[in-house]
Amino acid sequence: MFNFPKILKNRKQESENWEQDIVAENLLEQNDTEEHLDELRVDEGKVTIQFTGASPANGDLLVGFFISNGLKKNIKCINASLVLIDSDRRVLARQTFDGATIGEIVGGSAKACVARFLSNNIYVKDIPADCQVCFDAS
Template identity: 35%
Template sequence: MFGFFKRDKNKIAKEGDDHTVDSMELLGEQSESTGKEVKTSLHFPPAANISQEEKYYYQFLNNELPLLLENQISLSGIEVHSEDGRVSVKAFIRNSLPKGIRFKEPVPLLLIGPNGEHLARQTFDLSTLGELPAESSVPWVFIFDDRNVRVKEIPQTDWKLAFELQKPKAPHALDLEESWEKSLADTDKEKLAQLVKTIQPPKPGEVNFMGIQSRLDDDGALHVTLLIRNGSEKNVNLEQLPLNVEDASGDIIAKGGFKFEKLEIKANTSKPWTFIFPKELVLKEEIDLSKWKAYVPQS
């Protein structure tokens, strides 16, 4: 990987900018910090076969790199080269921790242009680097396949190679319909919010239902309140929903189909909703609601 393209001997300065992140954000690990600044020393990949002249060149560039704070990982762009649609980026990978590190998981990287535009994106297996020594700078070549390059022309200056950090997912939250927001007492809203907060959230991409409350009214209609739980990253709109309800004996006590003009369950939220089965849809006279469940029947 390292020797994929030779440098232009007329160039004596690095052309890319730096991108630096906290090691906890990227690797989930950190060492005790004293707040000191770190000058990273130059190391070469074990398999690198480069001339003495090249070594002097990289040493010169490394000497010009800014100091890092402890517990940082940095990418410092050296040069970029395009050929047959592929883009190769040579950069220093820098480690300011007082210990060696390894990239055990694939790392998504962005090639970013002068105005913040994304020129290319690709995930790299950096386990082939082996251990990045403590307080070191290691030159490496990253090759972006043509399918991952988004522009035809790659600028030669003012670009940077950057780690694409995953944004922390917001906790699963309660979402109330406007009518519920207006009618529920604050204490009831707080109880619902606490319930949503404490129970296990739905799996990513999953939409499911959790029973909250059930009762028979004076007219014999069955009222069933459910949490509709959306574990996906997209809003879900329900237009119709068939439901069966079973009581403690395991008997189906009510069947019905419900249609909605608009019932939207926002991404990563749970919404309470009450479903009312008229008396004629209740299938059993003696009902034991000490234990019950509601579910969408299999077609």
């Protein structure tokens, strides 16, 4: 299970409406994610996250990503703090989500998600195509 007590210990949850945090999941059937399936790897023994794209949504930002679980057992997020960074590792956006919105990820598989970053957690006007989404460890 993911639990980020040091990260979230003194942070107020940034989103009050958890149901709207993850706007879609399990998108593996959709055509627009098929190109990412070829590139997607599940590294044995590692949990990784891979950015697939971002688009504006009424002042907010929808960020697509895959979470890959290379462990032999299923994992479940308790809380997840995500950060969007550019190629120079500058923080573009940061958002904390209730782990239940991501749900359980089966061992040896990947799960597609699209998360809503609220406008007050987006620090730049334009999001470059070559950015990354990461678990926030700061």
